[in-house]
Amino acid sequence: MDATHDPAPADAPATSPRIVVGGALVHRGRVLAARRSAPEAVAGRWEFPGGKAEPGETEAQALERELLEELGVRARALVRLPGAWAVRPGLELRFWAAELLSGEPRALQDHDALRWLGPDELDAVDWIDHDRDVLPHVARLLAGAPAGAADSASAVGDAQSAG
Numbered sequence: 001m002d003a004t005h006d007p008a009p010a011d012a013p014a015t016s017p018r019i020v021v022g023g024a025l026v027h028r029g030r031v032l033a034a035r036r037s038a039p040e041a042v043a044g045r046w047e048f049p050g051g052k053a054e055p056g057e058t059e060a061q062a063l064e065r066e067l068l069e070e071l072g073v074r075a076r077a078l079v080r081l082p083g084a085w086a087v088r089p090g091l092e093l094r095f096w097a098a099e100l101l102s103g104e105p106r107a108l109q110d111h112d113a114l115r116w117l118g119p120d121e122l123d124a125v126d127w128i129d130h131d132r133d134v135l136p137h138v139a140r141l142l143a144g145a146p147a148g149a150a151d152s153a154s155a156v157g158d159a160q161s162a163g
């Protein structure tokens with residue numbers, strides 16, 4: 001982009017938007033939902049775990065790092081899902097599909113509960129609005145995922161709020 005011919009508005013951030021990556025972590029035909037413990041604006045609502053990409057990181061690297069930090073699992077980012085959402089000016093949310101490589105997710109950071117949701121259970125939790133928008137893509141992802149125990153949601157982690 002040529003800044004000379006495409007000036008940013010005066011109130012825009014100095015750099016391009018920072019990216020937040022949310023991961024639709026799929027395992028045995030279900031996807032992991034995580035309930036946020038903070039900040040207050042989103043506490044108690046469900047999201048796809050992830051976080052902000054650090055400078056120099058690819059989106060895939062950022063997601064894999066965040067899933068290790070937040071859930072204690074190794075995962076592989078597979079493909080970006082369509083769409084992008086402005087969380088706030090200068091912060092853009094994108095979603096990726098990811099597969100679980102090893103470990104059992106635990107709510108170590110930012111979350112106080114986790115649930116695996118099957119294709120018929122995607123409406124079972126109170127999603128953050130942006131995350132609800134991407135559910136049709138997640139449903140398609142699950143439809144193409146290897147069949148697994150998708151008959152019921154189960155709690156896979158539960159912890160007191162870590163603040």
Ligand SMILES: Nc1nc2c([nH]c(=O)n2[C@H]2C[C@H](O)[C@@H](COP(=O)(O)OP(=O)(O)OP(=O)(O)O)O2)c(=O)[nH]1
Binds near residue numbers: 053
């Ligand atoms: N991780 C994640 N954040 C989401 C989702 N949907 C959504 O609106 N958000 C918002 C909540 C936060 O305002 C922002 C992401 O912040 P974050 O707290 O997850 O990022 P982070 O772990 O890198 O944060 P920090 O180190 O700066 O505290 O995006 C989602 O599905 N996953």
